[in-house]
Amino acid sequence: MKPDLAIEIAGIRMRNPVMVASGTFGYAEEYADVIDLSRLGAIVVKGISLKPWSGNPIPRLVEVPGGLVNAIGLQNPGVEGFIHQHMPFLRTLDTPVLVNIWGRTAQEYAETAARLNDVEGVRGLEINISCPNIKEGGLAFGTNPSAAADVIRAVRARTRLPIIPKLSPNVSDIRVFARVAAEHGADAISLINSYPAMVIDVERRRPALANVTGGLSGPAIHPIAVKLVYEAAQATRLPIIGMGGISTARDALEFIIAGASAVAVGTATFGDPMTALNVIEGIETYLSDHGFSSASELVGALEQ
Amino acid sequence: MHLENTCVLSQKALGNYRVLELASERIAPAVRPGQFVHLRVPRLADAVLRRPLSVFRAEADRLALLYKPIGYGTGALTRVQAGDAVSLLGPLGNGFPVALPPDRMPVLVAGGYGVAPLFLLARELPQRGIVFAGTASAKDILCREDFEALGWDYRAATEDGTLGRQGLVTALLDDWMRNRPSNLMPEFYACGPDGMLRAVGERAVVGGWRAWLSLDRHMGCGVGACLACVQRLRRPEGIVWGRVCRDGPVFEAREIVWDEPGETKKEVSR
Numbered sequence A: 001m002k003p004d005l006a007i008e009i010a011g012i013r014m015r016n017p018v019m020v021a022s023g024t025f026g027y028a029e030e031y032a033d034v035i036d037l038s039r040l041g042a043i044v045v046k047g048i049s050l051k052p053w054s055g056n057p058i059p060r061l062v063e064v065p066g067g068l069v070n071a072i073g074l075q076n077p078g079v080e081g082f083i084h085q086h087m088p089f090l091r092t093l094d095t096p097v098l099v100n101i102w103g104r105t106a107q108e109y110a111e112t113a114a115r116l117n118d119v120e121g122v123r124g125l126e127i128n129i130s131c132p133n134i135k136e137g138g139l140a141f142g143t144n145p146s147a148a149a150d151v152i153r154a155v156r157a158r159t160r161l162p163i164i165p166k167l168s169p170n171v172s173d174i175r176v177f178a179r180v181a182a183e184h185g186a187d188a189i190s191l192i193n194s195y196p197a198m199v200i201d202v203e204r205r206r207p208a209l210a211n212v213t214g215g216l217s218g219p220a221i222h223p224i225a226v227k228l229v230y231e232a233a234q235a236t237r238l239p240i241i242g243m244g245g246i247s248t249a250r251d252a253l254e255f256i257i258a259g260a261s262a263v264a265v266g267t268a269t270f271g272d273p274m275t276a277l278n279v280i281e282g283i284e285t286y287l288s289d290h291g292f293s294s295a296s297e298l299v300g301a302l303e304q
Numbered sequence B: 001m002h003l004e005n006t007c008v009l010s011q012k013a014l015g016n017y018r019v020l021e022l023a024s025e026r027i028a029p030a031v032r033p034g035q036f037v038h039l040r041v042p043r044l045a046d047a048v049l050r051r052p053l054s055v056f057r058a059e060a061d062r063l064a065l066l067y068k069p070i071g072y073g074t075g076a077l078t079r080v081q082a083g084d085a086v087s088l089l090g091p092l093g094n095g096f097p098v099a100l101p102p103d104r105m106p107v108l109v110a111g112g113y114g115v116a117p118l119f120l121l122a123r124e125l126p127q128r129g130i131v132f133a134g135t136a137s138a139k140d141i142l143c144r145e146d147f148e149a150l151g152w153d154y155r156a157a158t159e160d161g162t163l164g165r166q167g168l169v170t171a172l173l174d175d176w177m178r179n180r181p182s183n184l185m186p187e188f189y190a191c192g193p194d195g196m197l198r199a200v201g202e203r204a205v206v207g208g209w210r211a212w213l214s215l216d217r218h219m220g221c222g223v224g225a226c227l228a229c230v231q232r233l234r235r236p237e238g239i240v241w242g243r244v245c246r247d248g249p250v251f252e253a254r255e256i257v258w259d260e261p262g263e264t265k266k267e268v269s270r
């Protein structure tokens, strides 16, 4: 018998637990030619803010062994631009669409969330309090529990959509942030965002990125992410979306066994656009080979 | 755009460059001049990114790339042999416009690997014209006979003076421009380093001609999703970021907003 891959997270039903991560899949149109989007569990679009944002100067991205460091700086057309330019396409998909939002103040997060409330086709909000690449907002909220609480509370007050705060790996105790999210009305949490990092071009003795520092993603951060998902799962009963360095089904299975209900594929899509679909197949094979009848049975199935 | 798992047919050295020929039944027939493929270098397990390479030749069932090994990925690519499996994503980007009014003469300006996309273009333009190619030394003068066989006038400049004029290709272009018949209306197509592209663009703008410039920017996804490869462009709605991989790599000279030395703030209007 085929195992049941379907899950429900934050009230959103998905055909399988494999999503694509914010910022690595644009607005989905970009990959529509090569991937059957209807096979994905969910799509998380690039971070959106209240007003259009131009992001950082170039170079914005540099490859390192086992990953890349990016400092895109959250370039986006603003929430109105997003609704008009990208929702018409996204709305045609039968895959749930989550919008990743960010702001410079708790108020901006809340207004962006409120604007998306009645937009047809938006199924949930991922709240980015963990971007390493902008000075205001972003990480400033994600590394301070009371600032994180302010953002989550402000967004909760203005939206009926499920909200999913996205946590930073750059904290001394992830459990604190998992609990803050639960206490202030989050429906799930996602982790991790990229890890603050820096690369120097030794020939020119200059930073490789125009922004000087950026965020490390890809296989290099996978074990760090697994540990943080494991710890967060001990601290909260909120469903967890695990991500960071997934390039194979085994990488995704580690997150699920550690306690994640769903996973997201990010950087690996650049090297192989089929990664998310291969991960789905691999999870299915694993479940049948190991006698599990559903994906949810495996969540947190770590033996110690 | 296709994702094609294919294999290497051959790899040959050409001066300091390599020509890599790949089987391709889906991408090759769809390629337009100036488009590129995003190639996953095989057996490079710790490299997460593909590498963008322009299409140099395209036939019904195969395509060729012309590249210079300059680093980790392109260095490893030199070890790839006939029969090896390779993944390609393409064709990507907008490519050069190939329609040209009959009174215009195409002028191609190539720096380094820039001859690759321009050679494909030279085969498809409705008129023949002149090619200016610049490289470090005679060893790297690429495809001279191929262009000449197609009926193009080929002029070379080498930085070390081992062949053709010594110096930059733009100096060669300037000499020719000064002495050309006054009724000749050039249309420029260029691919090479930014400094060269900018110089060609400035000459076109001053003369009131058009210049189609193919930019090289560090890429992530290659399909427009990650916003790594952006370039400021002048558009009716203001200064905007264009994605070199999707909106480019070819832009008309007047559209491009070049960075000024010492400029730190790079605001765009949206």
Ligand SMILES: Cc1cc2nc3c(=O)[nH]c(=O)nc-3n(C[C@H](O)[C@H](O)[C@H](O)COP(=O)(O)OP(=O)(O)OC[C@H]3O[C@@H](n4cnc5c(N)ncnc54)[C@H](O)[C@@H]3O)c2cc1C
Pocket (backbone or CB within 6 Å): A062, A063, B036, B049, B050, B051, B052, B053, B054, B055, B065, B066, B067, B068, B069, B070, B071, B072, B073, B074, B075, B113, B116, B117, B215, B216, B217, B218, B219, B249
């Ligand atoms: C549209 C386009 C078409 C191109 N066509 C050709 C071609 O036909 N022939 C050719 O020889 N080269 C071409 N290039 C340049 C080629 O992509 C780079 O030389 C190559 O990516 C370098 O990879 P590497 O791993 O050897 O270098 P490394 O420096 O070791 O690479 C590290 C990282 O930087 C990126 N990178 C480094 N230099 C460049 C560069 N100049 N452009 C883009 N990314 C870079 C790499 O992709 C990688 O992510 C093209 C670039 C673009 C954008």
Ligand SMILES: Cc1cc2nc3c(=O)[nH]c(=O)nc-3n(C[C@H](O)[C@H](O)[C@H](O)COP(=O)(O)O)c2cc1C
Pocket (backbone or CB within 6 Å): A021, A022, A023, A024, A046, A047, A070, A072, A074, A100, A128, A131, A166, A192, A193, A194, A216, A217, A218, A219, A221, A243, A244, A245, A246, A264, A265, A266, A267, A268, B220, B226
């Ligand atoms: C180029 C790039 C852009 C990103 N943009 C965003 C973003 O806009 N919002 C966000 O919350 N995370 C963003 N991320 C982080 C990813 O969603 C993901 O959390 C992180 O990359 C770890 O997963 P990975 O290792 O599978 O890529 C971005 C990552 C990359 C590589």
Ligand code: FES
Pocket (backbone or CB within 6 Å): B218, B219, B220, B221, B222, B223, B224, B225, B226, B227, B228, B229, B230, B243, B244, B245, B246
């Ligand atoms: S390389 Fe990703 S947008 Fe151009």
